[in-house]
Amino acid sequence: MSELGTISFGLFIILAAVGGAAVLTWFERRLLGIWQDRYGPNRLGPFGILQVAADMLKLLTKDDWVPPFADRMVFIFAPTAIVVAMLLGFAVVPFGPDLYVLDINIGLLFFLGMTSLAVYSVLLAGLASNNKYALLGGLRSAAQMVSYEVFMGLSLMGVVMLTGSFSMRAIVEAQRDMWYCIPQILGLFTFMIAGIAESHRLPFDLPEAEHELTAGFHTEYSGMKFAMFMLGEYLGLILICCMITTLFFGGWLGPWLPPVVWFCLKVFALICFFVLLRAAIPRPRYDQLMSLGWKFMLPLTLLNLLLTGAIALALRG
Amino acid sequence: MMESLFYIAALVALVATVAALTRSNAAHALIYLIVSLLAVAVLFFLMGAPFAAALEILIYAGAIMVLFVFVIMMLNLGETGDIRERQWLRPRNWIVPGVMAALLLLELLLALRHAPTLTSGVAVAPKDVGLALFGPYVLAVEIASMLLLAGLVGAYHLGRRFIVRREGRSN
Numbered sequence: 001m002s003e004l005g006t007i008s009f010g011l012f013i014i015l016a017a018v019g020g021a022a023v024l025t026w027f028e029r030r031l032l033g034i035w036q037d038r039y040g041p042n043r044l045g046p047f048g049i050l051q052v053a054a055d056m057l058k059l060l061t062k063d064d065w066v067p068p069f070a071d072r073m074v075f076i077f078a079p080t081a082i083v084v085a086m087l088l089g090f091a092v093v094p095f096g097p098d099l100y101v102l103d104i105n106i107g108l109l110f111f112l113g114m115t116s117l118a119v120y121s122v123l124l125a126g127l128a129s130n131n132k133y134a135l136l137g138g139l140r141s142a143a144q145m146v147s148y149e150v151f152m153g154l155s156l157m158g159v160v161m162l163t164g165s166f167s168m169r170a171i172v173e174a175q176r177d178m179w180y181c182i183p184q185i186l187g188l189f190t191f192m193i194a195g196i197a198e199s200h201r202l203p204f205d206l207p208e209a210e211h212e213l214t215a216g217f218h219t220e221y222s223g224m225k226f227a228m229f230m231l232g233e234y235l236g237l238i239l240i241c242c243m244i245t246t247l248f249f250g251g252w253l254g255p256w257l258p259p260v261v262w263f264c265l266k267v268f269a270l271i272c273f274f275v276l277l278r279a280a281i282p283r284p285r286y287d288q289l290m291s292l293g294w295k296f297m298l299p300l301t302l303l304n305l306l307l308t309g310a311i312a313l314a315l316r317g
Numbered sequence: 318m319m320e321s322l323f324y325i326a327a328l329v330a331l332v333a334t335v336a337a338l339t340r341s342n343a344a345h346a347l348i349y350l351i352v353s354l355l356a357v358a359v360l361f362f363l364m365g366a367p368f369a370a371a372l373e374i375l376i377y378a379g380a381i382m383v384l385f386v387f388v389i390m391m392l393n394l395g396e397t398g399d400i401r402e403r404q405w406l407r408p409r410n411w412i413v414p415g416v417m418a419a420l421l422l423l424e425l426l427l428a429l430r431h432a433p434t435l436t437s438g439v440a441v442a443p444k445d446v447g448l449a450l451f452g453p454y455v456l457a458v459e460i461a462s463m464l465l466l467a468g469l470v471g472a473y474h475l476g477r478r479f480i481v482r483r484e485g486r487s488n
Contacts (some may be wrong), residue, residue: 071342112371112379116383
């Protein structure tokens with residue numbers, strides 16, 4: 001692609017991701033409703049899809065309040081960090097053989113770096129709010145994200161080992177014979193759990209557990225700043241689904257249909273699965289969450305790494 | 318083009334680092350330090366070391382700094398911390414370190430006049446880094462891993478004593 005083409009495609013991806021995240025707020029509630037035997041938002045427009053516009057108007061007209069006791073600059077900066085980091089993460093996603101913004105030989109590391117920077121949004125929001133609930137939410141999320149980041153990176157190293165590259169396009173091309181969800185089933189399992197914990201969605205939304213911390217780190221946020229946090233969370237969900245598709249389900253590969261359609265279908269199916277997880281699984285206790293991460297998931301990831309390394313070496317030698 | 322990008326990132330790194338040193342609010346200082354680390358990552362990338370750049374973001378900006386912010390949150394000093402810090406950072410306390418840093422800067426500038434060019438111009442792929450680390454530098458990797466193991470055992474020991482004491486009290 002030419003430079004101009006890449007830039008316009010990048011802008012298109014940003015718009016599409018933000019629009020997708022907005023529609024996802026309605027779609028998720030509708031899907032949750034169906035699975036819980038109720039309707040969900042179904043009144044406004046066909047199937048209730050105009051609920052998105054109504055919610056947006058409501059958030060825009062709300063009073064955007066900065067508490068007088070908060071650290072003003074950091075308070076305003078915090079919600080932008082997560083949105084910017086997540087949108088940057090989309091740069092390395094290959095949507096088709098020629099549809100990508102960036103193809104660098106550290107693509108996977110770039111994605112991991114961006115997700116780790118998104119942590120600051122939650123942390124700084126908790127710190128700047130100067131509120132006990134927000135602080136506790138921020139502390140929890142710091143511990144949770146650092147713990148789950150450890151094996152999030154490690155769980156992907158099996159894929160890197162099999163491909164021999166960090167480039168996202170090379171990873172997809174290497175799955176022509178077999179998708180990595182079969183040889184890397186342990187990696188898929190651990191990455192998926194780490195991905196939910198990183199985007200702190202239910203059942204791993206302890207930083208904002210409403211029954212004990214009111215709303216956790218965004219207790220003091222209202223109006224568009226609150227909307228930015230929500231946008232960041234849904235962008236994170238879409239990004240994680242894009243990553244799982246690319247790394248484990250063959251990305252754009254598939255018969256008959258054009259590559260982009262395959263990619264979007266796979267991402268859509270994964271998003272539905274993530275919503276189903278939210279509908280089905282209760283929230284664990286905080287100590288259960290931490291011991292699951294360190295005592296079960298981390299050893300499992302290391303085992304996967306050991307096995308993959310041994311098999312890769314045996315096949316090569 | 319590349320050169321101007323390099324100098325912009327270098328300027329950001331310098332300004333952010335100075336700001337990180339002089340802020341009296343610990344949280345603000347840490348944010349500046351994170352910006353400085355990100356700028357250094359851009360520098361690495363421009364100099365043809367993308368793997369080092371990625372690790373700079375992933376490890377330093379993404380993990381170690383998070384722990385720093387975590388500690389700040391745990392202490393939660395607030396206003397009292399700011400006031401105490403401001404007393405420590407009074408202008409006359411800057412004289413001696415300032416002079417010493419200026420001397421070092423002078424030496425650096427003199428040395429740079431005879432230094433070779435900016436970069437070798439060759440990008441180092443992640444694979445080359447791995448081959449170098451587990452080839453000629455494998456001893457350094459092993460020593461680092463032993464050091465980390467010692468740190469891990471120490472942290473476990475300190476944490477364990479705390480847990481035993483707390484459980485004893487509840488009994």
